[in-house]
Amino acid sequence: MSGLLPALISLVLSAPPAAPFDLPKLVDRGGATIQSQWEEVKELADDPTAQAVRLGELQLERARCTDALSVLDLLRAAPELPYAMRDTWRGRVVARPELLAVMALAGRLLSERAPGAVVTIGDIAQPGCGQIKFGTTVTFVDGEDKKALLARARWVGGAATTFDPEPPELFVDEWPRFADDLGPVWVEHRLTGLTVEGAVRVEIRRFDEGHRLGQGSIERLMDRTRKRLADRRAIVLRDVVKHTLDDGRVVKVRRGRWRDKVGKRFVEVIFRDGVRTDTLSAQTLLLVREARIDPKKPTSLIDEERYVFSDDGEAGVRVDRHVGHYEAHHVSHLAGFDADLSYITVDNAHPFEGGGWHLNPKQSFTWLSALDEAARRLAIPMKALFVDRRIVRAMKAAHVAPPSHPAWRAIHLAPGHDSHVHVRVGSAARFAVKSAAEVLELVGGVKGSLKK
Ligand SMILES: [Zn+2]
Structure with a gap:
């Protein structure tokens, strides 16, 4: 006892001070509300002062949605779906149940009509919804990871932050990104809020070796x-x-x-x-x-x-x-109604490569019309399939379908979408569900055989 006490005291004295991070409490809000509020703030672009005031009033940087699901859960529940992830690190894979439902049914239709074709999933929305910033990915950290993060973090100019060198191999998933980097990738974790459950919202930015x-x-x-x-x-x-x-x-x-x-x-x-x-x-x-x-x-x-x-x-x-390393900003993609998905490429090689050089026009049209048809069958509004003119031209040149085919009406010309289709769906009340399994149940109950 007499030997233990001083040891305990010295342990207490040498322990680092408990991290006194008074992180802002996050405010839960529906994803659709968060989306329309960001759109309102965007409209104030001509008056940056008014814009900043409105941002604060709406507490938009503290808003979190809890009504979105992860596409990873869908793929775990239905691994037969013809989807691949662009990477598994960046985490921009949060979607509305309506979008997951359309992807589930469209995936099945694609597998039947173009066996072997694979779609690569790019950016959807980030965890907690909200603005997807340049150079920034978002994650929520809890449990042991949270403890470790809090122990390492320090205040850097008002932000609870870590800034540490990591080996580029950590991000091998994103090959060929960082492939030429010999030095470390500097990773910043910025702790930006606390959920009611006690998880920490973290913004991650990656920088070059310096x-x-x-x-x-x-x-x-x-x-x-x-x-x-x-x-x-x-x-x-x-x-x-x-x-x-x-x-x-x-x-x-x-x-x-x-x-x-x-x-x-x-x-x-x-x-x-x-x-x-x-x-x-x-x-x-x-x-x-x-x-x-x-x-x-x-x-x-x-x-x-x-x-x-x-x-x-x-x-x-x-x-x-x-x-800072590049990471796309998205003006939409705020609540998971929007997704960037690849076209079908020859041998499924080079998805997300611009220019359309690897495009398989026939299978790509099969894929786009499967999305449109899935939404119709599920009674989910298909707002648009944004496709670059170059891709539409290639599909027309390959005589993929007569002009009367209904999928053409869902396709909207949008420059810059030669590497991926931007899918936008609307909401449907009966898809207000809490898990990917429930989404699949609703999709499974869709009337009529998949075969036509
Ligand atoms: Zn997009």
């Missing part, structure tokens, strides 16, 4: 940042936020956000604690983030670059520049 800036580059970075901050009317936010020092102490640091007049560029600057903010230099900074922005896509940073400042002993301050 490059140390030379003296000239540091001076240019300082010059342009100084000029920007001097333009006071363009500063959209100045506040004081939490930051964890290397020794674990949490201090308050100053943060400034700047946006240029036309709203196309964004800069965030985080100062060290206890420095004067009117004399900007490498010695007074912790972090600079630069990005482009699009007023129609508020809060979404395009091609983010970040400059991380650290002490480097005698050499002074070291600055490392990390460039």
Whole structure:
């Protein structure tokens, strides 16, 4: 006993302080509501100030849907469906039950009419619904993973964050992405909220291995940042936020956000604690983030670059520049009514490759008409199949179907959709179900044989 007590005390003293992250509570809301609210905010693009106010009023960045399902659950319940995943890491695979139902029935029709044809699933919606940001994927973390994440996280300029190097092999799933990367992929986890069940919402961004800036580059970075901050009317936010020092102490640091007049560029600057903010230099900074922005896509940073400042002993301050890896932003895909799905390619090779060079036009039309027919049979509105003109031309040239075929009416010409069809369905009250199994039950009950 006498030996155990001091050991216990020293254990308590050496344990890292419990992570004091006061994460915002997430607000549960129907996916369709979240979608229409983001659309409303997008409409305010001409007035960024009003837009920011409305974003806050609606608490949109804290909204979470619970009425969407994972397409992975559908494929586990019905592994015979002719679908492959584009990757299993990015997690943009959340869909409305209506969309899962259409995919289930269309998959069966495709397997009957074009045996062996495989469709690759791209982006649908992200867990919890909401805006799919540039460079960002979203996940919810609970249990042991949550504990580990909280233990590693620290405040970085007001955001509970981890920023760690990971081997590119971790993302081998996304080949050929990162294939040429020798150095690490830097992964940021940003803890953005807490669900009522206690899970943490995490935004993940990936950056390149990073490059140390030379003296000239540091001076240019300082010059342009100084000029920007001097333009006071363009500063959209100045506040004081939490930051964890290397020794674990949490201090308050100053943060400034700047946006240029036309709203196309964004800069965030985080100062060290206890420095004067009117004399900007490498010695007074912790972090600079630069990005482009699009007023129609508020809060979404395009091609983010970040400059991380650290002490480097005698050499002074070291600055490392990390460039964000691309991840598509989607204006739609907010609630799981929308999905990007591949066409059918020759030998199922090169799905999602642009240009349509590998297209199998006959089977692709079979696939598109299966989607349209499945929606009709299930009484789910098929809002549109967005297809590039190039693909429509290739299908017509191959005489895939007479002009009277009803699937042509569902096909809407949309530039940029030569690598995938963007499917959009509407809602149907009887599909308000809670699991992929229930979806399959409803689909299985559809009248009439699949064979025609
Ligand atoms: Zn899309």
